[in-house]
Amino acid sequence: MNADLKPGRQVVLIVDDSPDTLALIGGLLQPEYQIKVATSGEQALLVAVTDPPDLILLDVTMPGMGGHQTCRRLKANVRTAAIPVIFLTARCDAQHELLGFELGAADYIVKPFSPVILLARVRAQLALKAMSDLLRDQNVHLEHEVAHRLIEIEAERDATLLALASLAERDVEACDHGRRAQHYVRALAERLRLAPRFASRLSDDYIARLSKAVPLHDLGKAGIPDAILLKPGRLTEEEFASVRAHTTRGYEALEQAERALELPGEFFGLAKEVVLSHHEKWDGSGYPQGLVAEAIPLGARLMALADVYDALTSRRIYKERTPHEAAVDIIVGGRGVHFDPDILDAFVDIQDEFLDIALRFPDGTTAAGVRVR
CATH class of the missing domain: 3.40.50.2300 (Response regulator)
Structure with missing residues (x-):
């Protein structure tokens, strides 16, 4: 019935x-x-x-x-x-x-x-x-609305970070440099996490936060005069000291933002590590603190290699591009000196992926960046 x-x-x-x-x-x-x-x-x-x-x-x-x-x-x-x-x-x-x-x-x-x-x-x-x-x-x-809004907020945050990084570079190439660096660092982290020693540290969440922090690595260059940052010739010692100071200036800017927003958290902590320490070297000869080996934060060690590769293979106002194969040779020569040996080995394993990223996000006419000596 x-x-x-x-x-x-x-x-x-x-x-x-x-x-x-x-x-x-x-x-x-x-x-x-x-x-x-x-x-x-x-x-x-x-x-x-x-x-x-x-x-x-x-x-x-x-x-x-x-x-x-x-x-x-x-x-x-x-x-x-x-x-x-x-x-x-x-x-x-x-x-x-x-x-x-x-x-x-x-x-x-x-x-x-x-x-x-x-x-x-x-x-x-x-x-x-x-x-x-x-x-x-x-x-x-309500859950759908909240999820949609969180996606919007995350997209707005990502766009703001890229825009901020671009302003710091003061060059049309900045977005390309930031995007390449994000992909380089993510690729290195994904490869490195296969090693048991790094598996627990390189979680999905850590890699995602690190990728978003990467474009801010040269935030402190906003305080460098154009006459120095865009100088086509060799820098004086005084000028290079001004360039080196971008690490501490960027760190201090993030510290101020963190205090003003009253939002201490893992993102700011990771971003500050990358900004302050991405020019440290494995043997302690880097700056600004002269950190040695694993005293250098992991995110900064990953960024260090990605930044050097991008600096070598991109045109700068003061130099032409270095071919991929030559750049790899230069970087390999820095194993245990400039770079963490494990990260260097991961780079060698995925060097073709680096080349693919470089080709997918090519330079424009010039790209301002921290000089490599």
Whole structure:
């Protein structure tokens, strides 16, 4: 006795092996609700999974699969677990009633039942179900809105970081340099994480944050006069000292931003490491602190190699590009001197990937950058 389903009406599935009970309850509920029926637990499961109703009235004692087992199966299935179940039974002892609630039943009605009471309890459960569905839909909508806004915020942040880096470079090449460096560092990190020694440190989250911090590595160059930064000839010692100071100036700028925003966190910490220490060298001959080996933060060590490769293979206002093969030879010569040996080995393994990145993000006419001596 499945009534013609009408859009917008809540659906009640009545499960009972007695035709008289099905007819009685169906006739009582049909004026207000859409009715489906099943004469066994097996049939009830099939109907409920295929097209979940809003409420199930479930007889406890039936041939084959009884009501308790049917309820247990319903609650174990993700498609039917949230459907409220009202048990119908001729047994009224507390033990069986408690078992029904432990199985997840929403209510328990004893036969013979009062039609008025049954209808009232059905209405109450369906009202709760409707409210629950409304709250769930609102939560899903809110989650989608929040996720969409977070994507927008992240995109805005990334664009701001690239724009800030570009202003620091004061050159049309800056965005290309920043994007290449991001890809170089990510490629190195992905390769290096295959080594057990680095696997735990180079998590997906760490690599993502490092990649976003990379474009800020030369932030401090915003304080270098154009006459020095864009000088085509050789720099004096005084001028080169001004260039070297970009590491500490960039670090101090991020420190001020972190304090002003009152947002200390892993991103600022990682960005400050990269900005301050990407010119440190493995043997301690770098600047500004003369750090040695693993005292140099990992992100800065990765950035150091990426930055040198990009400086070599990109045209600068004071030099032409160095071919990829020659650049690789120069960098390999810095193993254990300029560069972390493990990072250098990872670079050698993926040098073709570096070349591919360089070709995908080519220079324009000039590219200002920190000079390599």
